[in-house]
Every structure is written in C-alpha cells, then in structure tokens.
C-alpha cells in the first residue's frame with residue numbers, strides 16, 4: 666500500500682505518521698492526559714508504558730503488513746493528533762475501523778471530521794475497501810458529533826466491546842459502505858448532502874447503554 670502522499674482540505678491535512686513525529690505526539694499525549702484518558706484504549710493485561718517511538722514503529726509495521734493506515738492529522742502544518750485506520754479485513758468483508766484523537770488546543774476546528782472523511786475516501790478509492798466503521802462510547806458527545814456531521818449510519822450497541830480507560834466499555838457502532846457515498850464522504854459533507862438523522866441513536870439503545 667503506497668499512501669505516502671498527504672491529503673488536504675483547507676488548513677487540515679492527513680499524512681502517514683513518521684518516526685520523527687514521536688516527540689510531538691508524545692508531548693501531546695503527556696500534556697493531554699485528562700482530556701484523552703476517558704476515551705483511550707487500554708490493555709486488559711494491565712498498564713503498558715507509553716513509548717511513542719515504539720508505538721509508531723508498531724503502527725508502521727502493521728501498515729506494511731496491510732493491517733492498518735496510521736495517519737497524523739495536521740492543522741496549518743502543525744501535528745494536531747492521530748487518526749488510525751485499523752483492523753483492515755480484505756476479501757468478502759473488506760472493512761476497517763477508524764480511531765482518532767486531537768490535542769485539546771486543536772479541538773472544535775472540524776479537524777477530525779475532515780480527516781475522517783479524507784481517510785475514508787482514501788480507503789474506499791485507493792484501498793478498495795467496502796466498509797468503514799467507527800465505534801464510540803455513549804458518553805463521548807464530541808466524538809458522536811463527528812459521525813453525525815459526516816452521516817455515518819448508526820448500526821447498534823456493542824456491549825462491553827473495547828477495553829477503554831481500564832475496563833470493557835459499551836460502544837455505539839456507526840458505519841458507511843462505499844455505495845452510500847459515490848461522491849465521496851468529504852464532498853458529500855462539503856456540499857451539504859449528508860442525510861439527516863443517519864447517526865441518530867434509538868432511545869431504547871441509549872437507555873440500554875445508560876442502564
């Protein structure tokens with residue numbers, strides 16, 4: 666997979682992570698602990714030391730193996746956070762999942778929705794994937810806004826699905842398949858064509874997640 670070119674829309678761009686991003690990413694992670702912790706994937710086997718250099722090396726190896734696409738998100742050329750396409754399945758599934766975070770100082774500038782749209786378009790057109798999924802904790806209002814803006818379709822409640830912040834957490838799953846967005850995710854959003862209500866969560870699922 667050669668995805669070495671960066672993609673931009675206004676001041677927002679995504680590009681593959683590089684080894685030399687380790688320092689700025691690690692600085693963001695350290696100075697944004699309280700901001701990120703409630704939403705951060707953790708290991709069910711106990712805490713693992715945070716070493717961004719090792720983390721980036723692992724992500725790039727997974728990329729070479731065809732299992733993922735590790736992007737950084739930039740705003741005006743500054744690294745704002747990470748967007749990771751992971752769990753790429755080929756063949757009759759042809760699906761992947763996106764995870765993301767931005768440092769608090771970059772929040773609220775549409776960096777994530779623009780980046781998710783561009784990354785999904787890359788995956789649908791260049792990697793020929795068919796489906797992109799995003800899973801979000803019910804409490805994560807900011808992240809729920811991202812899928813709402815882009816019209817990712819609500820698919821359901823997954824019980825105790827991902828180990829986050831030290832425990833197995835319920836998640837709402839959202840997805841798009843390629844034929845839902847022939848014009849591309851970014852163009853559909855930029856031209857105001859996102860169908861209303863696609864990401865709406867049925868009250869019963871909301872109540873079940875709270876219960």
Ligand SMILES: CC(C)(COP(=O)(O)OP(=O)(O)OC[C@H]1O[C@@H](n2cnc3c(N)ncnc32)[C@H](O)[C@@H]1OP(=O)(O)O)[C@@H](O)C(=O)NCCC(=O)NCCS
Pocket residue numbers: 700701704765766767768769771772773774775776777778800801802805806807808810811
């Ligand atoms: C979720 C997250 C990635 C959204 O990124 P973003 O680039 O700020 O996305 P947007 O600009 O579209 O903002 C989304 C919502 O965040 C909220 N928001 C905006 N600025 C904010 C700020 N400074 N602080 C807190 N929330 C803010 C708003 O509700 C906004 O919706 P709006 O645009 O309708 O007002 C980001 O909040 C984040 O990194 N949070 C911590 C990690 C995380 O939750 N990761 C996702 C796990 S599924």
